[in-house]
Amino acid sequence: MTASADAPVAQLRRQLGVFDAVVIGLGSMIGAGIFSALGPAAAAAGSGLLPALAVAAVVAYCNATSSARLAARYPASGGTYVYGRQRLGDFWGYLAGWGFVVGKTASCAAMALTIGVYLWPTQAHGVAVAAVVALTAVNYLGVQKAAWLTRTIVAVVLAVLAFVVTACLTSTGSHLGQVTDGHHTTVTDVLQAAGLLFFAFAGYARIATLGEEVRDPARTIPRAIPVALAITLVVYTAVAVAVLAVLGDRLATATAPLVDATRLAGLPQVAPAIRVGAAVAALGSLLALILGVSRTTLAMARDRHLPHALAAVHPRFHGPHRAELAIGAIVAIVAATTDLRGAIGFSSFGVLAYYAIANASAWTLSPAEGRPPRVVPVVGLVGCVVLAVALPPSATIAGAAVLATGAAIYALRRIGRPTRGS
Template identity: 65%
Template sequence: MTDHPHLDRRLGVTDAVVIGLGSMIGAGIFAALTPAAGAAGTGLLIGLAAAAVVAYMNATSTARCAAQYPESGGAYVYGRERLGAFWGYLAGWGFVVGKTASCAATALIVGSYAWPTHAHAIAVAAVVTLTAVNCSGVHKSALVTRIIVGVVLAGLATAAGLGLTAPSADFGRFAVTGASIHGVLQAAGLLFFAFAGYARIATLGEEVRDPARTIPRAIPLALGIALVVYATVAVAALAVLGSSGLAHSVAPIADLVRAAGVTGFVPAVRVLAVLAALGSLLSLLLGVSRTVFAMARDHYLPQQLSAVNAKYKTPVLAEATVGLVVAAVAGTVDLAGAIGFSSFAVLVYYAIANAAAWTLGGRLVPTLGLAGCLVVAFALPLSAVILGAGVFLVGTIVYAVSRRAQK
């Protein structure tokens, strides 16, 4: 282990974009479309657009802050530097607990598609395996993610194409009838769970080359590609399944292909879902471990977690700890609940990122981003809001205790 923990700058724009895409593509397509359709009904595409707008505002604020503070930790660092130690800590706390839930949910998607009757066991095995990959070096993680993202994008393009050209496709199903504002906002919050992957790029601030140039370019590129993918697949799913069919679908992409009359492609969709979720999980674990690393380096978490392996130049103890916690959660949690809780915690995280960007000038986008985060967060299911608020209260208590101990 090195005496002065730091990480090597090995990633370029393409690697950073791929890591962001790996975090976004898997979870949203294979998990968030169904509950979002249940919330918004025929207003699903409006909810998707709202989630994209909030994500764009957050991405713009995050990119500005990341260029100013190219360190591991994302909004934890931005909040600390621009708003004060407590707000930085609260952002880091929200990211770690929220993305731990995201990791568990994504691992369960792997298990549900790979072997439904043993979903929890497969989820735990996936977390352990990918934690080992991350510990061996961030460059290898980016290479694996690049392969997975390429395969998944090709498969999703095929599935969407089959749906859009199917005889059963009815584009009249896009008519918005009976959708409520609250339902649309709730759908936006659930779909934000999928868009939030670009944060992974910012949390790798110490591992990208020329971060002032790389991060502001990589974040909007990754977000834009993900939006095109989501919109195309959502349009195809609505055209073939309708909002009601989509809302009751356990495996929406597989059901889309089946309803399009191409049942032979269904097994390939299951494999595709597993690959997508694995790619997402790989990048999610990477991002959470970097925030834990940064918080440990600043003594808000045990300092041992800031140790960097001399050979691989990775925070192996932080990565191993995150992997163990995620494996334990993935063995016990409910998928839908994990998505709602994760969305709430991460929206609070981005609210702090927008507040930090507000102090840098050019305040229109950060103001809209902050307002959007709070509105969408509190439109989520009540259980997610209550649990999320309780977890942030616990985090505040932990902060007060740690500050007292340092005096």
């Protein structure tokens, strides 16, 4: 069902292979989340941080598997927006796209502010806006240039994280066995921490939303998503264990846990390098986030759920240039007017709703269509709902209100144009 049958739909160029797709996924996941989410998650879960990481990883794996099977079946820009429309109906696809665009726009602002906080704390908002403008320009010039920049960023961030892990685990100040709870950790605490940590995993969707720009998507996407997720899980587990080994209970109150950990490990002189690494990580996440949100915007604009002018593809750079400029402008405004705290929870709610619809869509696949084992979409769907409800109440209420607003807009559009065909 498409509302744009009156004109040919401009297509994006397929130019990314498995390696580039994996790198874009890593650039999305191995970003600012690991530098900023460990502290809030430890505050929620106490000594249950590692179990919370495991829960987040299981839900992420199910979501990734469902997304990979669907992306191979429907290799077009838009991700779950496309899958939901094809498998569940127009409304569910629209709701997934709405949740993704709104939630990830907030996440883009959070990443931009992370860059500012680490590089120039007193001018964080100005630095954030400058970062958004610069990366929007990079994306405007084409996805291949963005992939090359992401490759460089991932290499730098992995080097910084490897140094932190080595420094912490070889420190004589390690005291992992001394981690205790300031309060009795409950299942709800662990689930809330898992929901916050999920924010750091939710980057593999970028691979699926690039379905129209990868070569041989039926083969490339199912390979790239689990590889990127597996590498990310290994890195996150190593960093969490290493930081816990040095900080112990102090992780819960640390605002820059990796910086604090290297200082206590006896290497205070490397703190500036860690700060730069965190900023570079946020830069990589922001680059990939803008890339993914603009592609979902493109898909929704093609179907007139967003202004159709945003469906334009640049004749030279082969990217959705109007969608990229629009998203960049909105993110810059949000980054200039909001603060970092609370953005993680709000973004997590929107993305969990997005993946809940992805898992429901994957459930409807037949074996001939590449359906995953039945347990995968079931665990993924239930996990998304549970983690969304377990998030801090402010994030849950705000996220639910945003989804309700999107549903109301959809209903009003249908009432206003009841005779419009598909």
